[in-house]
Amino acid sequence: MEKITAFVTEIGPVYAALLATIFTWLVTAAGASLVFFFKKMHRGLLDAMLGFTGGVMVAASFWSLLNPSIEMSERMFPSAPWFPAAVGFLAGGFFIFALDKYLPHLHINFTDEETEGVQTQWRRSTLLILAITLHNIPEGLAVGVLFGAAAQGMPDATIAGAITLAIGIGIQNFPEGFAVAMPLRRHGVSRFKSFWYGQLSAIVEPIAGVLGAVAVIYMQPVLPFALAFAAGAMIYVVVEEVIPETQRDKYTDLAVMGFMGGFTVMMILDVALG
Template identity: 45%
Template sequence: MEAVYGLLLPFLGTTFGAACVFFLRRDLSDGIQRGLTGFAAGVMTAASIWSLLIPAIDRSAELGKWAFLPAVTGFWIGVLFLLALDHIIPHLHRSSGQPEGPSSQLRRTTMLVLAVTLHNIPEGMAVGVVCAGYLAGDAEISSLGVLALALGIAIQNFPEGAIISLPLRAEGESKLRAFAGGVLSGIVEPLGALLTILAAGLFVPALPYLLSFAAGAMLYVVVEEMIPEMSQGRHSNVGVLAFALGFSVMMVLDVALG
């Protein structure tokens, strides 16, 4: 059941957020979008620390002073993995007029969806690897810990769903197509989680590396994309305060439920 929560909750958060396109008549203001992005960045940062890196180090305690090694190794592999995806997948960030990755003839709206899909990959992997640890009987990962991570990511996926569907609507897409774009950007999460569960089940000793891999991938997204977006323009302190709120919410969920 915990694995089902892990697979479905984040996706439902994105879906409900994307459904905002049916109820809101116009795109969100820059200030609100910065706040929502900052909140999501705070959740992802806290999840990377409490749900992923700390359990990775704790699980390697038998290495003594070298307990950090699997966490550091997996972390850097995760960072480099997202760096590689950033260079090989054409995408366009909402606040940028210049596409990233290889040159492409893809539509602007398609590249907007790909940008969100790209940073949903590590979130799905994070939930998947924590579910895998719980299913493998890891004493450091509880069922409530799985629920806390899935719930935290679902909460931050709600504004992400709105942030992708509303701009698609503003780009001229119909409400239904804009909603579908938001939903499709999140479908990679349950798929990534499922694949990670299967992979981790086959390689249980590699769990510390997989936990920290997901953390590195998520923090790459936070630093490369979300922090610049939340800090640009006037009144950037809105993004900072929202980041602190998101960090606090995820920290409370993980400590209280984990």
């Protein structure tokens, strides 16, 4: 970890955020590539993988984002240390709420009649991809913001912590890529197109990561707000999208165990490495 930290320090936070989110994107592609080897996926496995994704996101939201935000606020805003974390957290949720209301999309386990956002005649496959793209925005943003915060020398936001977050997001992106590609394949999309669209859903992560890193580097006072913003966005996605998708069949227990497994993995990573 020390060599990786030294390398990240040398190349700078923006480039590091770009590389880290390219890594998470490639892991998504690796998960999507499983569509070349399997014809279908058991619904219980899909629910467990989605639950795992949710667990990682919730754990990362607290240990990697909200907790550093609160600790920074105690020094930067001693009269109201709760204010930046609370405002940023709510703002992140409202940001995804607005995108959710206007961006046409369809969650993985939902029917065509449950399309969200503005009405459109776009294909089901396009709507599925947009749903996961919406999901990936806060993930990339979280990684970029944490790298930018670490670059400011804040003791509560470290490069090791940013790397740990990227690893955690990458781990949960693998089953996520598979969970996107397989439903597309099930709905008649070719194997290659299912893979292509599955990995394409995560291309927004490098974009969001770079934007997040640049924003906090040049606007240091917003650091605790930005960290909490990313946490709020991720929590909104988990509660509004990920968890409901896992509760629509008879495999809810598997989804809960997957959630607990993902939460535990991210907690261990953050405590051990971050």
